[in-house]
Amino acid sequence: MNIASLAPLAVVLPILGAALTFVLIRHSRAQRVVSITLLSLTLLLECVLLASVWNGGTAAVNIGGWLPPWGIVMVVDQFSSLMLVVSSSVSLAVLVYATGQGMADGDQDAPLSVFHPTYLILVAGVSNAFLSGDLFNLYVGFEILLTASYVLMTLGGTGPRIRAGVTYVVVSVVSSVLFLIAIAMIYGATGTINMADLAIKLAELDPGTRTLLHVMLLVAFGIKAAVFPLSFWLPDSYPTAPAPVTAVFAGLLTKVGVYAIVRTETLLFPGDTLNTPLMIAALLTMVVGILGALAQSDIKRLLSFTLVSHIGYMVFGLAMSSVAGLGAAVFYVAHHITIQTSLFLVTGLIERRGGSSSMDRVAGLAKLSPVLGLLFFVPAMNLAGIPPFSGFLGKLGLMQAGVQLGTPLAYALIIGGVLTSLLTLLAVARVWNRAFWRKPSDAEHPDPVLLAAPGDADTGTRHGRKNVILLPRTMVGSTMALVLLGVGLTVFAGPIFKVADQSAEDMLDRTSYIQAVLGDNAPVPAIALPDSEAPGPEAPGSGARESLEPVLSGGSK
Amino acid sequence: MSVNLTLLTVMGALYACGIYLILERSLTRVLLGLMLLANATNLLILATGGYAGLAPVFSKDTAPAEYNDPLPQALILTSIVISFAVTAFMLGIIYRTWVLARQDEIQDDVEDLRVAETPSYDAEDDAEIPVETSEFPLTMLGSDGRAVSNRPPGDETGSREPHPNDTVQAGSAVLTVEDAAAEEKPGSTNVDPGPEGGGK
Numbered sequence: 203m204n205i206a207s208l209a210p211l212a213v214v215l216p217i218l219g220a221a222l223t224f225v226l227i228r229h230s231r232a233q234r235v236v237s238i239t240l241l242s243l244t245l246l247l248e249c250v251l252l253a254s255v256w257n258g259g260t261a262a263v264n265i266g267g268w269l270p271p272w273g274i275v276m277v278v279d280q281f282s283s284l285m286l287v288v289s290s291s292v293s294l295a296v297l298v299y300a301t302g303q304g305m306a307d308g309d310q311d312a313p314l315s316v317f318h319p320t321y322l323i324l325v326a327g328v329s330n331a332f333l334s335g336d337l338f339n340l341y342v343g344f345e346i347l348l349t350a351s352y353v354l355m356t357l358g359g360t361g362p363r364i365r366a367g368v369t370y371v372v373v374s375v376v377s378s379v380l381f382l383i384a385i386a387m388i389y390g391a392t393g394t395i396n397m398a399d400l401a402i403k404l405a406e407l408d409p410g411t412r413t414l415l416h417v418m419l420l421v422a423f424g425i426k427a428a429v430f431p432l433s434f435w436l437p438d439s440y441p442t443a444p445a446p447v448t449a450v451f452a453g454l455l456t457k458v459g460v461y462a463i464v465r466t467e468t469l470l471f472p473g474d475t476l477n478t479p480l481m482i483a484a485l486l487t488m489v490v491g492i493l494g495a496l497a498q499s500d501i502k503r504l505l506s507f508t509l510v511s512h513i514g515y516m517v518f519g520l521a522m523s524s525v526a527g528l529g530a531a532v533f534y535v536a537h538h539i540t541i542q543t544s545l546f547l548v549t550g551l552i553e554r555r556g557g558s559s560s561m562d563r564v565a566g567l568a569k570l571s572p573v574l575g576l577l578f579f580v581p582a583m584n585l586a587g588i589p590p591f592s593g594f595l596g597k598l599g600l601m602q603a604g605v606q607l608g609t610p611l612a613y614a615l616i617i618g619g620v621l622t623s624l625l626t627l628l629a630v631a632r633v634w635n636r637a638f639w640r641k642p643s644d645a646e647h648p649d650p651v652l653l654a655a656p657g658d659a660d661t662g663t664r665h666g667r668k669n670v671i672l673l674p675r676t677m678v679g680s681t682m683a684l685v686l687l688g689v690g691l692t693v694f695a696g697p698i699f700k701v702a703d704q705s706a707e708d709m710l711d712r713t714s715y716i717q718a719v720l721g722d723n724a725p726v727p728a729i730a731l732p733d734s735e736a737p738g739p740e741a742p743g744s745g746a747r748e749s750l751e752p753v754l755s756g757g758s759k
Numbered sequence: 760m761s762v763n764l765t766l767l768t769v770m771g772a773l774y775a776c777g778i779y780l781i782l783e784r785s786l787t788r789v790l791l792g793l794m795l796l797a798n799a800t801n802l803l804i805l806a807t808g809g810y811a812g813l814a815p816v817f818s819k820d821t822a823p824a825e826y827n828d829p830l831p832q833a834l835i836l837t838s839i840v841i842s843f844a845v846t847a848f849m850l851g852i853i854y855r856t857w858v859l860a861r862q863d864e865i866q867d868d869v870e871d872l873r874v875a876e877t878p879s880y881d882a883e884d885d886a887e888i889p890v891e892t893s894e895f896p897l898t899m900l901g902s903d904g905r906a907v908s909n910r911p912p913g914d915e916t917g918s919r920e921p922h923p924n925d926t927v928q929a930g931s932a933v934l935t936v937e938d939a940a941a942e943e944k945p946g947s948t949n950v951d952p953g954p955e956g957g958g959k
Contacts, residue, residue: 338834338837342837342841345841349841349844349845349848352845352848353848356852356855359855359859361859361860362869364852364855364856364859365856365865365866365868366868367852368786368852368853368856368865369865369868371845371848371849371852372781372789372793375793375797375845375849376781376793376796378841379793379796379797379800382800382804382838383800383803385804385834386800386803386804386806386807386831386834387803387807389804389807389830389831389834390806390807395830438868438871441870497874497877498874499874499877500870503870
């Protein structure tokens with residue numbers, strides 16, 4: 203039996219866990235055990251999957267034995283399995299953090315009984331989206347994770363969360379409707395929704411129709427990934443959710459959007475038709491996002507803006523559609539999931555220790571809790587791209603690819619990237635100066651616990667409860683694990699970069715993916731790479747079509 | 760067979776109304792708009808299935824081209840279920856908004872408004888530094904030692920009148936505050952100008 207045929211378990215295990223935890227809704231201890239065990243199992247499985255494709259290759263699983271292009275297919279390749287491993291490690295750490303918070307607070311702020319099943323469904327949705335080899339199944343994966351995220355976002359139903367939740371839900375539903383419309387159009391034009399099959403059939407369409415479908419998919423995914431003109435919902439909605447929820451949203455949800463954009467750009471619509479607009483969008487995402495971050499005084503909001511801003515780097519990488527650029531983008535996605543999540547987790551700790559997540563109100567934490575300082579400092583420098591860290595390596599990869607490309611726009615993006623990096627440093631340095639280095643007495647309305655002598659206040663009043671442990675070991679431990687994972691990405695950057703480059707090569711080549719799904723004899727249409735002069739797939743579509751004569755393509759010609 | 764024009768017209772009307780409604784501020788209307796959009800999309804998917812045909816149940820006598828395409832209908836079923844869940848959730852949220860705020864409108868983001876109203880001048884970052892930060896503060900000369908502080912003028916929290924018996928550690932000696940201040944004043948033996956102009 204092929205190891206890759208275990209891939210559906212990455213979706214099934216979390217859903218099973220969700221069912222079990224829902225049954226155990228009154229037994230919070232059993233819930234914790236079940237959800238952590240099942241998520242660890244999922245992570246283990248995904249590590250095995252990653253190991254099986256570590257040296258390249260793609261494996262496809264036909265669900266229920268239905269052959270593609272008719273049945274649903276799940277595809278494991280280097281990119282998807284790398285994303286799975288990173289996302290599951292991050293979600294496991296966040297789960298441990300959340301249970302720690304729940305144990306310390308007595309479940310007041312986040313009703314944990316609903317949290318566990320919903321969270322596991324979210325993880326299942328993310329896995330499904332990463333593994334899906336079928337456009338509609340990708341949509342279903344998105345919907346699973348979005349519906350779970352609506353619940354998590356409005357957990358507890360307090361005023362601010364409901365207010366933020368409404369924006370989030372409406373924007374997400376609109377983007378999903380757009381995605382569904384795009385799927386319908388694509389089905390109308392080609393008669394298939396299997397991604398490998400689409401890779402072949404879309405190339406036969408006439409360029410106008412193809413560009414229309416391409417743009418529709420990009421807009422739908424762009425909203426989910428928070429690419430610049432479509433990113434305004436994110437900083438409004440993320441910061442109000444509970445800290446672990448914000449952390450996992452920041453790490454995973456936008457990256458699923460980025461993943462979908464990468465697949466669209468490489469598998470479905472290869473070539474460079476929309477590279478220029480994408481690059482401009484990337485530049486604006488980086489610069490506008492980080493300028494927004496500088497205006498914020500709330501740390502969570504600041505981080506949400508840096509999140510938007512750094513999506514720009516990934517879009518930059520994939521818009522170059524070169525192996526170097528795409529490889530660096532893949533590495534950057536893995537890096538950014540880890541770092542952004544750990545920063546949000548640390549912010550949750552800052553909020554507990556200092557009583558607020560506003561920079562104006564928190565001060566003197568470096569003295570009160572040096573560990574917290576370290577936990578913030580390492581990922582913050584990593585995010586800003588200070589040399590030894592993985593953020594620097596990822597950005598360096600992107601810049602090198604940009605120089606290789608050598609167009610004026612690429613140079614503009616390199617300058618924008620460096621500028622964004624510096625401004626990120628400025629933004630996190632402001633947090634550092636205010637929250638960690640300032641004297642507590644300089645803060646506006648400091649929490650009483652800030653003014654207590656260092657080492658003297660392990661407990662405080664939070665959410666109306668007295669004697670809450672401010673920094674429980676589970677929370678600090680899981681945050682530390684995630685920070686260490688970020689450092690691990692730096693230490694093992696060599697092999698990971700190699701895998702990322704290889705996966706980029708495979709994705710741009712497409713042969714491995716298409717043949718894994720459709721069999722070894724499937725034809726792979728030629729691709730127009732930016733450096734090659736080959737005419738590529740622009741050849742006019744042949745009139746002969748399958749017996750299902752599509753309505754839409756007939757109308758649009 | 761021809762394209763079902765009624766279906767397409769209804770679809771267009773649903774899209775138009777849906778888009779109009781989601782631009783409203785009232786949440787209930789937004790919800791109605793989303794429902795219309797979802798249903799319009801279902802019609803669109805149905806339209807992509809091609810012309811109406813026989814039910815896709817296999818029989819030997821039917822030519823393949825006569826069957827209807829079953830896939831779009833499967834997709835529609837899935838999307839109906841999803842939009843059902845989302846609608847139910849939205850209704851819950853809208854009810855909750857009503858309970859909390861007694862209004863059915865999208866509220867502005869408080870933090871957004873606050874950031875928008877923040878003046879570009881930030882007291883902490885942009886203010887002139889009110890105290891001398893050099894190693895030999897000029898304010899010390901001729902003062903009684905009270906103005907020596909990192910605090911900006913006007914911020915009196917924590918400061919108090921020096922008590923004559925307060926002491927200051929100066930090297931190995933312990934001096935009272937007044938003596939220590941006197942030593943920094945011009946004329947004190949401690950402040951004879953050195954060759955470089957500073958005090959000892």
